[in-house]
Amino acid sequence: MYEKAMLIYNGNAGSNDIATLLSEAVAGLSQHITEFTLMKTNERGDTERLCRERGEHFDLVIIMGGDGTVHEAVNGLIHLERSPSIFILPTGTCNDFARALNIPLKVKQACEAFKEATVQPLDIGLVNERAFSNFFGLGLITRASEGTNDDLKSSIGKFSYFLSAIQSLQTAESFSYSLQLDGKTVQDEAVMILAMNGSFLGTTNLYHEQTKLDDGKLELYIIREAGLALLKNLFNKARSPEWPGEMEGIEFIQAASLQLETSPIEDIDIDGEIYLETPTRLSLKQKALPFLVCKEEK
Known part of the structure; x- marks a missing residue:
């Protein structure tokens, strides 16, 4: 059970049915979270800023989006003294890192898999001060x-x-x-x-x-x-x-x-x-x- 979680979603990317995906995400994950905050991004850089500025206030950050959204999140969280746990809800085109984490590519199935997912500290690459x-x-x-x-x-x-x-x-x-x-x-x-x-x-x-x-x-x-x-x-x-x-x-x-x-x-x-x-x-x-x-x- 997580005390506080922030779900960041890209309202401008990928799927045209974001309301349905959000509904599935909230329904599937809310039973595991006491305080659930939804944050919509409007432009490039918003995910990185939200993770950098607010990441330490949460036990869990949920990234709903594709590889670009995950990339921003990683760059926002990498320099925090205490990073929250991170869960990816894949809604992008390729979802390559989510695939590496064995996360199902449908939101409903990903929420089901969340129940038995384990937290693992993973490596992050650095190039010219970017992650x-x-x-x-x-x-x-x-x-x-x-x-x-x-x-x-x-x-x-x-x-x-x-x-x-x-x-x-x-x-x-x-x-x-x-x-x-x-x-x-x-x-x-x-x-x-x-x-x-x-x-x-x-x-x-x-x-x-x-x-x-x-x-x-x-x-x-x-x-x-x-x-x-x-x-x-x-x-x-x-x-x-x-x-x-x-x-x-x-x-x-x-x-x-x-x-x-x-x-x-x-x-x-x-x-x-x-x-x-x-x-x-x-x-x-x-x-x-x-x-x-x-x-x-x-």
Whole structure:
């Protein structure tokens, strides 16, 4: 039972039936909460501000929204002396971090799963003083995200990411990078660099057998080239819960921190939000925020 909880919902995003979703959320969760506060956001930055200014007044913060809303919440809560527990009610397009926490993607089912969810302190990534819960990326992934039409995203959801990614594969350009890691410097070229804290990207399960959400390590993927080699790797991964033993053109590294420079300067995508650029220092704050994690369905 939680004494005080704040539910933050994005009135401008995703679903057109926000009243129904709110009704389901309140009906499903209120029996576990003594004092329940609903807060509507109207513009970008509201979720981060509410979490930063009011987070410590609550035992539980419920984030109803997609990956962008979760991203804002994490940045608002990460610097608090005492963070409340965090529960995600997924109502976005991909809901990638919610997937990593085994949270059902329907609000009613998520509320049911809440009853047996357990609180686990999870790692949070840091880049240029900003936080991310799920991923850091540049190169091909950033261009795919920038190419996603907002109207298309609203109408056909995650399929729009697929269309944009295929288009980006056809026009992928490599960049030079300098990576400082474990006391050594590596210089080479790539079409994409991806650092995962979670295990889903665009609804695709990128789970690696070494992946954990609280081990203090990021999973770093350096993709050398696009085209058929990359498509083959992704196809094989989509068919299997494990990464192929041989990943042609992809280097896998685990790291707690690294420094990265690129030429030319590259835009950075964190949790689907693009507002930073290289050079950057990337690190992980271990067991930084307490999330409610649901039982994995068998």
